Amino acid sequence: MVLPVIVLLGVFHYVPTLGNVIAFQDYSPYVGIRGSEFVGFGNFGRLFSEPAFWQAVTNTLTITAVQLVFFFPVPIGLALLLNSVLSVRLRTLIQGVVYLPHFFSWVLVVSLFQQMIGGAGLLAQSLRANGYEAVDLMTRPDTFILLVTAQSIWKDAGWGMIVFLAALSTINPALYEAAAADGANRRRRLWHITLPGLRPVIVLLLILRLGDALTVGFEQFILQRSAVGGDAAEVLDTYVYYQGLLVGDFGYGAAAGLFKGVVGLVLVLVANRFAHLVGEQGVYSRS
Amino acid sequence: MTTLSRPIWEEEPSGIARLSRPLVLALVALAVTFPLYVVVVTSLSTTEAVTRAGGLVVVPRELTVAAYAQLLSGGVVTRALVISVLITVVGTAFSLGITVLAAYGLSRPGSLFHRPLLFVVLLTFLFGPGIIPSYLVVNALGLIDSYASLVLPTAVSAFNLIVMRSFFMGIPGELIDSARIDGAGEFAILRRIVLPLSKAVVAVVGLFYAVGYWNAFFNALLYINDNNKWPLQMVLRTYIVQAQVLPTGAGGVASGTGLGMAPAPSLAIKMAIVVIAIVPVLLVYPFIQRHFTKGVIIGAVKG
Incomplete structure (x- = not known):
């Protein structure tokens, strides 16, 4: 019964994983893996001396950092806000609205942003109509990082709220009552009860995000790379795609991809070990 | 209340x-x-x-609905819409089928190779195979420019599989054992006992797969070069995000006059493409949402 799934995972996950050997080859599609010459770490040598590669690494890490600061707290804030709404019907309605964009494709999200704040979008249009200079926020390299963060927030902040809402509902209400009886005001209850209650979830999600520091989403960036330019919009995944598939330098592209995969794996394992050290459960248990 | x-x-x-x-x-x-x-x-x-x-x-x-009439009376968008609908329907049925089978197989501890097989599934969470090697495998199988390339490489979601398995594990073993004593085979048990008890989780996982197929863009970008085989998301990208001019006339989008109404402005036509991409998501969304409130997903993820 498990066979079809195992076969598919084998063919489309494990075989390509082994196919990463081409990262150590001067791979040519005409002669295939068996015919291509092994060049040891030659591709990696080229990779590490290539400024464009380091630019992509820098962009990726910067975007991760900015998202940690600006994106990460938003779902927590939303969850706290929504949790304070007393009307169940209103709560359900707002949840329904804010979860929705999670189910939109990136193509759709970028299209919508373009229509709102792009060069021919609503913002530019109303600025022009009122005699101001139109702005195109979709093609500016200097604000690109804020743009992608805003897009991520629009798409996924509501969805990210679910897990915090679930965690909030598990906090024992008697704790609040006791604290209130002891004279703790709203702010102190938030600090001493709510936030400690959310801590395991926050730590878990932070770790997951840090382990995924090299992944910022391929589709969002490939869609906007040509409009903004590679200096700001090239991330590791798009670099692999361009060098490997569009330039046709398969071995080199695979080397960049393998670098990302291996460093990413190490980051997940380290982050998880760290979680155990600080006494949290982490992504998987120790057993 | x-x-x-x-x-x-x-x-x-x-x-x-x-x-x-x-x-x-x-x-x-x-x-x-x-x-x-x-x-x-x-x-x-x-x-x-x-x-x-x-x-x-x-x-x-x-x-006016001129924009929709023009888009849906044949041409680029109509074709892409048909392709996307077919991929979504066939892909979802396929993914759901193999996921149910595997989830049931892996939900009974003690079955043959239970632990190693589970490990094979879980390990896929830790690393991705990489874009280039994946492309080379699809290429080697001769699947470039085939609709199968839009389904097979991402047909299994380990996450969905684990969600479903957790749910199946909650079904009492006695129920299954008693059916087995009565002479039911594994497929009969799955069909007559497990599935009727798991309608909610099957619905949610199915909807997740469906939304995934509908929104899929990555596979088409990598594996489909022939723009006659593009799904809707690729059309959306080309004519909206990249703002290429939509061809009119034969093979493109019908002009309004042929339909007996004034031609729609090009902006309305563009926005109609966006709406067409949204509507299916909006249609299934209430069903997805109804199941969230039951906590199917959260409960399964926690367990």
Whole structure:
């Protein structure tokens, strides 16, 4: 019964994983893996001396950092806000609205942003109509990082709220009552009860995000790379795609991809070990 | 029952909180709904309305469905829509089928190779195979420019599989054992006992797969070079995000005059493509949402 799934995972996950050997080859599609010459770490040598590669690494890490600061707290804030709404019907309605964009494709999200704040979008249009200079926020390299963060927030902040809402509902209400009886005001209850209650979830999600520091989403960036330019919009995944598939330098592209995969794996394992050290459960248990 | 009461020990909210809280919530809701509203209104607008607004239309006046009539009467968008619908239907049925089978197989500890097989599934969470090697495998199998390349490489979601397996594990073993004693085979047990008890989780996983297939863009970008085989998301990318000019006439989009109405403005046609990409998601969304409230996903993820 498990066979079809195992076969598919084998063919489309494990075989390509082994196919990463081409990262150590001067791979040519005409002669295939068996015919291509092994060049040891030659591709990696080229990779590490290539400024464009380091630019992509820098962009990726910067975007991760900015998202940690600006994106990460938003779902927590939303969850706290929504949790304070007393009307169940209103709560359900707002949840329904804010979860929705999670189910939109990136193509759709970028299209919508373009229509709102792009060069021919609503913002530019109303600025022009009122005699101001139109702005195109979709093609500016200097604000690109804020743009992608805003897009991520629009798409996924509501969805990210679910897990915090679930965690909030598990906090024992008697704790609040006791604290209130002891004279703790709203702010102190938030600090001493709510936030400690959310801590395991926050730590878990932070770790997951840090382990995924090299992944910022391929589709969002490939869609906007040509409009903004590679200096700001090239991330590791798009670099692999361009060098490997569009330039046709398969071995080199695979080397960049393998670098990302291996460093990413190490980051997940380290982050998880760290979680155990600080006494949290982490992504998987120790057993 | 629609309003919870404030606990007696909780102080009344201050004036600022009473004012700012609804305001922030309204802004959040508006941020999501306003772009959708503008897109829908513009897609329904006539040339005069678009000209008067100087572009996107916020206040609806002079509405027409010309844009939809033009898009859906054959050509690029109609073809892409048919492809996307077929991929979504076939892909979802296939993915759901193999996921149910595997989830049941892995939900019974003690079955043959239970632990190693589970390990094989779980390990896929830790690393991705990489774009280039995946492309080379699909290429080696001769699947470039085939519809199968839009389904097979991402047919299994380990996450969905684990969600379903967790749910199946909650079904009492006695129930299954008693059926087995009565002579039922594994497939009969799955069909007559497990599935009827698991309608909710099957629905949610199916909807997740369906939305995934509908939104899929990555596979098409990598594996489909022939633009006659593009799914809707690729069309959306080409004509909206990259703002290429949509071809009209034979093979492109029908002109309005052939349909007996004034041709729609090109902006309305573009926005109509966006709406067509949204509508299916909106249609299934209420079903997805209904199951969230039952906590199917969260419970399974925690366990």
